[in-house]
Amino acid sequence: MRGRLFLALGLLALFGAGCRQAEAGAPVIAIEIEHSRFDPAAIRVEAGSTVTFVVHNGDPIAHEFLIGDAAAQRRHETGTEPEHGARPGELSIPPGETRITSYTFPSDGRLLVGCHLPRHYDYGMRGTITIR
Amino acid sequence: MVEGEVLLQLGGTDEPERAFGALKHIHLLSIDRGGRKFKPGEQSGGRAHLRGVNLKPQGGVMRTVRALVAGIIVTLLAAQPALACGGLVAPDGAVNLGRTTTLAAYHEGVEHYVTSFEFSGGGSEFGSIVPLPGVPTDVVKGGDWTLQRLILETQPVERTSLFNAVAEDAPAGQSATVLQEHKVKALDITILEGGGDAVGRWAGEHGFQLSPDAPEVLDFYASRSPIFMAVRFNLDRARKLGVDLGDGTPIHLSIPTPNPWVPLRILGLGAGPRERIEADVFLLTDERPNLLPLPGFAKALKLDYSEAASDLLLADLRSDKGMKWMPKSDMWLSKIVVDGTASELSHDLAIDPTGRVTPSAVAAGLLDVIPELPPVGDETQQWWAWTIVLMLGAVVWRLANRFIGSAS
Numbered sequence: 102m103r104g105r106l107f108l109a110l111g112l113l114a115l116f117g118a119g120c121r122q123a124e125a126g127a128p129v130i131a132i133e134i135e136h137s138r139f140d141p142a143a144i145r146v147e148a149g150s151t152v153t154f155v156v157h158n159g160d161p162i163a164h165e166f167l168i169g170d171a172a173a174q175r176r177h178e179t180g181t182e183p184e185h186g187a188r189p190g191e192l193s194i195p196p197g198e199t200r201i202t203s204y205t206f207p208s209d210g211r212l213l214v215g216c217h218l219p220r221h222y223d224y225g226m227r228g229t230i231t232i233r
Numbered sequence: 234m235v236e237g238e239v240l241l242q243l244g245g246t247d248e249p250e251r252a253f254g255a256l257k258h259i260h261l262l263s264i265d266r267g268g269r270k271f272k273p274g275e276q277s278g279g280r281a282h283l284r285g286v287n288l289k290p291q292g293g294v295m296r297t298v299r300a301l302v303a304g305i306i307v308t309l310l311a312a313q314p315a316l317a318c319g320g321l322v323a324p325d326g327a328v329n330l331g332r333t334t335t336l337a338a339y340h341e342g343v344e345h346y347v348t349s350f351e352f353s354g355g356g357s358e359f360g361s362i363v364p365l366p367g368v369p370t371d372v373v374k375g376g377d378w379t380l381q382r383l384i385l386e387t388q389p390v391e392r393t394s395l396f397n398a399v400a401e402d403a404p405a406g407q408s409a410t411v412l413q414e415h416k417v418k419a420l421d422i423t424i425l426e427g428g429g430d431a432v433g434r435w436a437g438e439h440g441f442q443l444s445p446d447a448p449e450v451l452d453f454y455a456s457r458s459p460i461f462m463a464v465r466f467n468l469d470r471a472r473k474l475g476v477d478l479g480d481g482t483p484i485h486l487s488i489p490t491p492n493p494w495v496p497l498r499i500l501g502l503g504a505g506p507r508e509r510i511e512a513d514v515f516l517l518t519d520e521r522p523n524l525l526p527l528p529g530f531a532k533a534l535k536l537d538y539s540e541a542a543s544d545l546l547l548a549d550l551r552s553d554k555g556m557k558w559m560p561k562s563d564m565w566l567s568k569i570v571v572d573g574t575a576s577e578l579s580h581d582l583a584i585d586p587t588g589r590v591t592p593s594a595v596a597a598g599l600l601d602v603i604p605e606l607p608p609v610g611d612e613t614q615q616w617w618a619w620t621i622v623l624m625l626g627a628v629v630w631r632l633a634n635r636f637i638g639s640a641s
Contacts, residue, residue, distance in 0.1 A: 161429070161434040163437075218445070
């Protein structure tokens with residue numbers, strides 16, 4: 102676990118702009134998952150930017166990191182895809198693992214991020230992405 | 234054998250592959266079916282109801298007496314609520330809550346924990362993880378009528394209707410250590426030692442599908458006691474043993490511990506914050522015990538019965554399998570009724586069996602484990618001391634607000 106954390110930190114250093122807190126316009130944002138919560142849960146990004154998310158799952162259970170609007174979140178909630186990772190902004194993260202995805206944001210609006218494994222979203226595994 | 238049987242009816246199980254089994258207890262965690270991701274709507278909720286009881290009389294005079302006692306109990310319990318059922322986490326994560334019945338008896342430094350696991354059918358497997366206050370020295374099949382007899386004792390109104398351990402080396406890293414493995418009828422029981430993360434990983438690697446609140450709840454328990462019991466229903470063995478739908482298997486653990494406590498927060502595992510949790514906890518102690526939190530002050534707890542145990546009750550209990558450890562007289566029987574929302578049940582029940590001191594707030598889950606002071610200079614120790622004082626102050630303030638809130 103500690104080794105994986107170092108790996109995540111190393112990845113952050115590799116991208117050259119690692120930060121614990123979400124910053125506007127930051128090309129890389131580190132997300133920590135613990136006790137089935139995203140930290141940070143509120144993220145701000147620059148319009149039109151491509152952001153790389155380095156997501157570490159510190160829990161002993163699997164989680165997801167799925168970016169999308171409310172309609173997309175609803176689709177995921179009722180969907181049956183067992184794994185995510187092929188599309189930008191979508192990750193399945195096994196326990197203790199770190200996964201990376203990049204997402205290009207539109208010019209404005211507000212997106213959501215969530216985990217849609219059974220009951221996770223209702224439990225509070227959700228966050229907001231504000232585009233400005 | 235006298236066992237209250239509970240039939241869990243599950244809707245939406247017309248398709249064979251969607252039928253699933255359940256091991257019902259304090260809380261239940263589904264076993265992953267081949268790693269498939271289940272989504273809401275695949276499995277509807279269930280409901281529990283009493284199906285009836287069985288009696289298997291034994292030979293001999295003593296056995297006849299036992300059978301007679303059992304028969305009376307069976308008759309009197311014909312309309313009793315379901316025994317030892319609990320939250321059920323279905324593959325879609327839905328939770329169906331029933332009522333749990335548990336005996337925590339404390340005598341000569343040993344906590345005797347008796348509860349029952351019930352199989353409610355189907356084509357898959359379910360399991361349960363129970364936090365324990367210490368490493369058990371014995372895990373055996375429980376008595377046949379102990380829990381039923383306790384219900385009978387504390388609900389006299391109802392009488393009007395009629396009168397081997399296998400040790401394994403711990404793998405490197407944060408893996409949980411398997412301390413013991415037991416097989417009791419169709420149950421596979423594993424005693425684990427490890428942090429919340431390690432136990433959670435072990436559970437996941439062994440097919441348990443943990444609910445999203447599990448990481449926090451496992452950490453909550455592991456900070457006080459790193460011992461857990463994982464129980465799963467072995468379907469193949471159940472078939473060979475002829476275990477029927479609704480059959481219950483009582484389990485009796487003997488746990489040496491100076492600070493007995495009963496896990497309650499785990500009852501709400503997988504439940505929504507507003508979902509109701511119901512359970513009956515019987516306590517048998519040498520003296521009238523002190524409890525923490527105080528039933529009545531804690532929203533979800535009520536002291537429903539508190540009297541000296543009658544010699545007749547103790548004689549009945551002693552006649553059950555594995556209950557010879559009980560004294561013939563001078564025990565105190567308490568019944569704690571748990572009835573509250575999952576969010577209200579954020580603590581456990583700590584017991585001072587002597588009735589002379591206040592039970593441990595740490596054992597009750599009201600206070601975090603206080604870290605040891607670092608063996609360094611005075612200045613740092615003062616910093617730690619002030620930190621601890623502030624933490625204690627915050628906890629006292631929070632508790633006071635909670636009690637004031639519950640009183641109003």
